[in-house]
Amino acid sequence: MPDLTATASRAFSDALTVIASVEPRISDAIRAELADQRGSLKLIASENYASLATLLTMGNWLSDKYAEGTIGHRFYAGCQNVDTVESVAAEHARELFGAEYAYVQPHSGIDANLVAYWAILNAKVESPTLQRLGAKTVNDLAESDWEDLRAEFNRQRVMGMSLDAGGHLTHGFRHNISGKMFAQHSYGTDPESGLIDYDKLLADAREFKPLILVAGYSAYPRRVNFARMREIADAVGAVLFVDMAHFAGLVAGKVFTGEENPIPYADVVATTTHKSLRGPRGGLVLATKEFSDAVDKGCPMVLGGPLSNMMAAKAVALAEARTTAFQSYAQAVADNAQALADGLLRRGARLVTGGTDNHLVLIDTTTFGLTGRQAESALLESGVVTNRNSIPADPNGAWYTSGVRIGTPALTSRGLGADDFDEVADMIVGVLTGAEPVTASTGKPGKAKYTLTDGLADRTRARAEELLDRFPLYPGLTL
Structure with a gap:
């Protein structure tokens, strides 16, 4: 293939x-963003660098086209090219993950999860309720029947990993729509090991009896045994829904196989396309045939008009993910x-x-006397981009936190090795060791302010830039 960088x-x-x-x-601002990303250690676990082909695919005339509906069944005329784009993207998704069905319309990971939740409700609650009431569609329901249906929906239960244990907002967090749609119960991790206790999870599920058991995580640094999750779901008659937004690239790249690959075990799987999968910002849903019709109603059930240009970019990124080069990357x-x-452990850091x-580590910043927010800010000042994150039983809550989450997908895309x-670990520990919390004006320990040893930020930033100079971002791309 010719070098297309100059083009x-x-x-x-x-x-x-x-x-x-x-x-x-x-x-x-666009030029400045490229410069910032080129010059900093990008360690946010949920970020990556899309290919030039994927980036270029986002800016085109497909963005001007409305296309509510599904392939071959749109509510607008003239959607033949959108049908092609969506068909190709869905084909790549099915083949890449070995899924029976793929839906590539979701605009984001949260949208994908909402599509999944409502599809499960429609398949497991609405359809049986309609059958019981003698109605073919919801349009046939009387107002009193609607009340019955709404009651059926609202009584349903979801069980997902708690936020401080590494779960996501959409796994039943009370301030998220998922925590309002369902009665919810969170499962945590073992207080000593920080690992999922599958036996306790089974016992909790037997007591709570959820309609949906959610597996997957946002900040859990270990792999999940999806065969065990399937057994637990089956034991309580639950639908197994997996949110693999963070680790989809490791599934696509054949790093997670066997019982660590959710596709053979889950009823419905949702993911983003921009994290470890290295595509455009967006989401997709994979499902068994049982749930395919319900998922296909994502628009108009949850979504508006699909972003056709983004579906095109997903198709390009998914095609890239089907290569052996992507497997090596993963x-x-x-x-x-x-x-x-x-490297962090050898230098005295405590990791959850x-x-x-998998692809991330979670540092307990309390061992350095810092909140997560102080650590995040000190690292950012030093050219190291991370994000603060809760840790199990976090005493500082979800805003200040007691941890920093760090991931390897982005810098691996630049070519960095072990x-x-x-060396990155050495820089991180150096900054956290050289940071001191600042006492608030009230005399109480501050949670946001900090000081750094004189010159430490500049030295670390220079060291980071020297390292990154060996691994240029989009080499040959000049603007």
């Missing part, structure tokens, strides 16, 4: 020139996370669960 450079440069002719502040993500964890076997991540 891409011209394309991006010309595009920015056109943008600047209308609103130069926007073109300046394995490197996991290997680099192990190297990062080992004591390490990692030795480089050991």
Whole structure:
């Protein structure tokens, strides 16, 4: 394949020139964002770098087309090209993950999870209720029947991992719509090991009897045994829903196989496409045939008009993920996370669960006398981009937190290897060791302010830039 970097450079440069002719502040912000990403250690576990082909696919005429509905059954005329785009993206998703059905319309991971939840409710609650009431569709229901249906929906239960244990807002968190749609119960992790206790989870599920058992995580640094999750779901008659937004790339890249691959065990799977999968920002849903018709009603059930340009970009990224090169990348993500964890542990950091076997690590910042927010800010000042995160039984809550989450997908995309991540670990521990919390004006310990040893931020930033100079982001791309 010819080197298309020069062609891409011209394309991006010309595009920015056109943008600047209308609103130069926007073109300046786009250039600045590239410079910022090139010059900082990007360690946010939920971020990555999409390919130039994927990025270019987002800006085109498909964005101007309304296409509510499904392939071949749209509510607008002239959608033949959107049908092609959606068909290709869904085909790549099915083949990549070995799924029976794929739905690529969701705009985000939260949208994908909402589609999944409502599809399960429709399949498991609405359809049986309609049959019991002698109605073919909801349009046949009388107002009193609607009250029965709403009561059936609202009585349903969901059980997912708690936020402080590593779950996501959409797994039943009370302030999220998922915690309002359902009666919810959260499961945590073992207080000593930080690992999922499957026996306790089974006991809790038997007592709570959820309609939906949610597996998957946002900040759990270990793999999940989905065969055990399937057994637990079956034991209580629950639907197994897996949110693999964080680790989809490790599934696609054949790093997670056997009982660690959710696809053979789950009824419905949702994911984003932009984290470890390295695609555009968006979501998708995979399902067994039992739930395919219900998932296919995502628009208009939950979604509005699909973003056709983003579906096109998903198709490109999913095609890239079907290559052996992507499998090598995915394995490197996991290997680099192990190297990062080992490097942090050797330098005295405490990691939740004591390490990692996926793509992320979670540092307990209290061992450095810092809140997660102080640690995040000190690292950012030093050119290291992370995000604060709750840890199990977090005393500082979800805003200040007591942890920092760090992931390897983005820097692995730049080509960093195990030795480089050991150097990254040295920088991180150096900054956290050199940071001191500042007491608030009330005399109480502050949760946000900090100080750094003189010159430490500048030295670390220079060290990070020297490392990144060896691994240029989008090499050859000049703007």
